[in-house]
Amino acid sequence: MLDPEQTKMFAEAREAADCVRRLLAESREPLAAIGEHLRRRPPRAVLTCARGSSDHAATFAKYLIETRLGIPTASMAPSVASAYGASLHVEEMLCLAISQSGRSPDLISTVRAAKQGGATILALVNDPASPLANEADLVLPLHAGPELSVAATKSFIASLVAIVAIVAAWADDNLLKCELDGVAEYLDAAWDLDWQPLVEHLAGGRGLFVIGRGMGLGVAQEAALKFKETSGIHAEAFSAAEVRHGPMALIGANFPLLVFQQPDGTEASVDSLVGEATARGSTVLVAGAAPAGATSLPTVAIDSILAPILQIQSFYRAINVLALARGYDPDNPPYLQKVTRTV
Secondary structure: OOOHHHOHHHHHHHOHHHHHHHHHHHOHHHHHHHHHHHHHOOOOOEEEEOOHHHHHHHHHHHHHHHHHHOOOEEEOOHHHHHOOOOOOOOOOOEEEEEEOOOOOHHHHHHHHHHHHOOOEEEEEEOOOOOHHHHHOOEEEEOOOOOOOOOOOOHHHHHHHHHHHHHHHHHHOOHHHHHHHHOHHHHHHHHHOOOOHHHHHHHOOOOEEEEEEOHHHHHHHHHHHHHHHHHHOOEEEEEEOOOOOOOHHHHOEOOEOEEEEOOOOOOHHHHHHHHHHHHHOOOOEEEEOOOOOOOEEEOOOOOOOOOHHHHHHHHHHHHHHHHHHHOOOOOOOOOOOOOOOOOO
């Protein structure tokens, strides 16, 4: 088996903390300008535009914007503009476009349609010279640097931190700004945590649910994608609030769960689901404090909305090891390319 520390995925995920340091250092002026613009002209709604891992970052943005700013936030369907050619009536709205490459044709079509429909475009892109950035009214470069592994890691974490920074600037939230000052060091600590139980329990697995709720749902979606693309395991992400609406019928012996839990108002409902799953004989791995019968995966002790960001960093190191243990190359998943040009 290839040494896990020799993959591009390992090297790039390990760089996340340095990417975040660079992002926060280089973005003081752009963030101040974005915050001032959004306070001066507050949108009546936020529309997110993204695919893949970036769309999972958009899920995180939805919960953060709605809970911290009270502004309704919803995902746009790129096919409405790119495939159906429909006009959009989005006056006085903010279109938050998130992309690593900034080159997918359907995202560019959607952003153009939103702009023509009256929206302000804010782009989070790793390539500030990309076509998507050129379409935007406001741009925040992610400063993640080149990402060669097909599986996105550091660019996803940079997107999450950029979203927190935008909300902190928009709300002029000094407490949140102070929390961001320490996030790179927390990411370094999260990288050093040992999630070996995940590898041991899932090395022979075929499928699982990945559970999150609220601020943790976006990282659950991201983890489910990584199981599929790097390790050949079919994983579905669900909110803990949705599992009892049908998916619960599958949970039992030989059907494991990975649960992302953060210390907020969702904690009790997530613990309740974990208790029910373990009672049915399911193997349950919990990022955070695990109820009796479940396996706890170590996390950085932090009472903050940053907790899911730190958890996905620990997960990235573990999924790289899991992929190799299952005979997969996490840098080159079958049939996938780094830049996906969906029309």
